[in-house]
Amino acid sequence: MPDKTAPTPPARQAAVRSDGQEARAQLLSTALALFAEHGFAKTSTRAIAQAAGVNLAAIRYYFGDKAGLYAACFGEPLGGNAGDLTHLYDAPDLPVDEALRRFLTGYVEPLKQGEIVRQCMRLHLREMLEPTSQWAQEVERDIKGPHGVLVAILARHLGVRADDDLHRLAFAISGLAMQLFVMHDMVDTIQPSLMRDATAIDRWAERLVGYALALVDAERLRRTALAGKTRKKA
Incomplete structure (x- = not known):
């Protein structure tokens, strides 16, 4: 039987991180489009998850909640903090x-x-x-x-x-x-x-x-x- 306590191989770790980054980026991109079109109140997390093709739990995992995802749509797509001058x-x-x-x-x-x-x-x-x-x-x-x-x-x-x-x-x-x-x-x-x-x-x-x-x-x-x-x- 395989050793369940053995560390995850580096190649697999990289694949997991890559998949996670892609899922997060897809969520962010989809949420940005939906929030821009419908606004915060009229955009549900379920609609975002369905449009992004990910599990609803992914929003909580990557962004905490709907408000966290909404905030990320302002700070991340254009490169972060514009006020740091x-x-x-x-x-x-x-x-x-x-x-x-x-x-x-x-x-x-x-x-x-x-x-x-x-x-x-x-x-x-x-x-x-x-x-x-x-x-x-x-x-x-x-x-x-x-x-x-x-x-x-x-x-x-x-x-x-x-x-x-x-x-x-x-x-x-x-x-x-x-x-x-x-x-x-x-x-x-x-x-x-x-x-x-x-x-x-x-x-x-x-x-x-x-x-x-x-x-x-x-x-x-x-x-x-x-x-x-x-x-x-x-």
Whole structure:
């Protein structure tokens, strides 16, 4: 009789891990599509498991519960935590153009993933319309975090405090990249070559840096002119 206490051979362990990774990835992909289409409340775990072709217990095994699977749909498909950009501010000698290049390049990089990006965008829009507890986490991680880093970089570069106008500037710069996600389908309809492949996305990032620097220069000139007027009045 075989020894049931013998360790699992390495080849079999690798096969098990591979099968598990595939099952988990299939669950995540299926859940993303269904949550994006129907929302959290109207999507059942049974429907997800059936569509993914796995046992219902697999959801509990890999994600804990429905909420855990839903949260994973936000954090995993596009590569994890978008708010982890503190390294850009923690390098005080980094020129503003290079900081903006890294910021915007990282922002648009997920566009290279094609259909997954569309599904993630639909999921985020549905979450905005039908918010769950996940929305507060998304705001803190993927919106507030990157925005705060960008404001800090701009404040240091311009030598000013983070006032309302600096926040306006930061929103305008991040908006340059965000509109590519929001208008993805429209861009594809009007000028499909703009998002045809990875090279086209890289070109977008390059252009966005130039646009962002123009906004920064405009804000610098505005502040300089305002300061001059203030001195004359004094």
